[in-house]
Amino acid sequence: MTKVVIAYHSGYGHTLTQAQAVLEGAKSVPGVEARLVSVAEITDADWADLDAADAIVFGAPTYMGSVSAPFKTFMDASSKPWFTQNWKDKVAAGFTTSASQSGDKLGSLIQLMVFANQHGMIWTSLGLMPGNNSSTGSVDDLNRLGSFSGAMAQANADQGGDAMRDSDLKTAAHLGQRVATLAAKLRD
Amino acid sequence: MTKVVIAYHSGYGHTLTQAQAVLEGAKSVPGVEARLVSVAEITDADWADLDAADAIVFGAPTYMGSVSAPFKTFMDASSKPWFTQNWKDKVAAGFTTSASQSGDKLGSLIQLMVFANQHGMIWTSLGLMPGNNSSTGSVDDLNRLGSFSGAMAQANADQGGDAMRDSDLKTAAHLGQRVATLAAKLRD
Amino acid sequence: MTKVVIAYHSGYGHTLTQAQAVLEGAKSVPGVEARLVSVAEITDADWADLDAADAIVFGAPTYMGSVSAPFKTFMDASSKPWFTQNWKDKVAAGFTTSASQSGDKLGSLIQLMVFANQHGMIWTSLGLMPGNNSSTGSVDDLNRLGSFSGAMAQANADQGGDAMRDSDLKTAAHLGQRVATLAAKLRD
């Protein structure tokens, strides 16, 4: 089986909802098993799963222009597998959520890419054309925010993860499917 | 008089419309004179005006994830005033347009900031709280895209500059006013 | 008096050494008082000093491609003064250290700029030409790493803060002096 681990932090539930969509997308690929790891309560068994994974997908909310502090704590702790190059050549991808439509989410995705590159990983783009960018487009379009480096979701500051847009979750699921497909192909 | 120059490139008219909004915002500040410079047809007199300016605002469409090639040509040509440090300590700011809601516009603003920093300039943030980020928000809110590093505008791919949202143009005008105010204060 | 606060995190002493150089540079400007705030042990009195400051300089080591987790914890906690816009229009600048010569330090400076922009601050570039970039250059040159968006320092992984290069510390002191000079001018 190809193993995909989605390592995420969620402050208020929005990023968890997005992570679950990535998970469903990954699981939809034949021969792939996938699971979530909540980095705020990561265990030794989780670290072992990350070492054993074919692909790791990183997800965090964008707070003050970059990934949340609990996720950064996880990133810094990953200097241990970095020294031993345990994650080298694994497939990577990223997703992020914020309340603003654009809102510096690209900053978080760039941060995650630069991080994955330090680990010697292979970064998977979103692989979708942009939606919601013409007079006939709508917020229900796939990739309605026009992201390419990973999956973005926008969630209203006064609503929970259950109110997130289906288009953003389908976009996240697309990324999960894409990452899993690439990981399966490279493992083959 | 405090002098503000808005150096822009516009491929299809959207960024020109945004530049005109920045211009109006700058002109609204007492004691400030402002003008546009189209970098695709820049003259020696324009370069002299840039040297004499208290503030330079940079604006370009986001094409393939960064500022348009004609604008980059202008940036590279500015290595001449860089060698002589002619733009050092001037006030700077930036704006960009793309068809996507988010669409890598932050990448262009980061590129403009890093560029202005090489020139030794002082970068002006947008200075607005985000709009359109709650259940009561709308696309008519000021800063509806949630940008902080400069002014962003989204323009539908199948419509011209005349169809741009008033909220984006008011956001651009706010940036123009803010840059001009800071430049006037520093000149004082 | 113009007040400058240098908010820093240091993991092994290198960034503290760099922060002290920034402090000396800031203090060298007439009419300026400056102090360090260690964000890992920040107090209510420190937050009040940040609110009262004319300029805040941000400094952290680059770990795994972006600012250290303890510094990010401080950034996220600053969402409180952000909601009330307490830091709006203050002068900002940044510095960072890593063991590698280049080593993703620009990623940390970009992260700090985007963060300062969300707060509505004014970003101060380093304002130096690059050193150590020709056949007659050396590691003893001011700005020997060729940074523009803030001050960079390189510190060997197997040596302490006391072994840092004088050229990097002079570069940091230059940034402190430059930030303090701008803050004093804007306060005037």
Place this chain on the structure above:
Amino acid sequence: MTKVVIAYHSGYGHTLTQAQAVLEGAKSVPGVEARLVSVAEITDADWADLDAADAIVFGAPTYMGSVSAPFKTFMDASSKPWFTQNWKDKVAAGFTTSASQSGDKLGSLIQLMVFANQHGMIWTSLGLMPGNNSSTGSVDDLNRLGSFSGAMAQANADQGGDAMRDSDLKTAAHLGQRVATLAAKLRD
């Protein structure tokens, strides 16, 4: 045969020297054919080769904080294969040169990554530990600049491509070999 195309712009010969090292590295992989495309004089046959490639490596000097204008002209012209998604799922990587040791080269690599992501490509990190970052390190170490997102080279402003450091060229060759290996594996 697995096809690798190295699309580059070189202003003064340094990036051409680096591109040739990437080329040698790619050619060293069994079953791989590789060639250079000079984007400043790109032909229809070159565009067809890019469409037919398994991997495209992008290389340009860093001018004023981002890739050179001639390279950006090529990037903008690639909106044609983007509309038809011709480069989707190809392997990508990047390299850049500047006179400064750090000198905003990460900004260029980020720009190239964001660009490759828009095309729906798969980004290859450098896959090396950093060199020249301890008291026993030297400028002759592989990855002596400490880059991870692609290959960096530093070339003195007053010397030609023939004076470039062997360590930087070996680092570039490593990237070429790594990209070709991944492309061959994915084609398999």
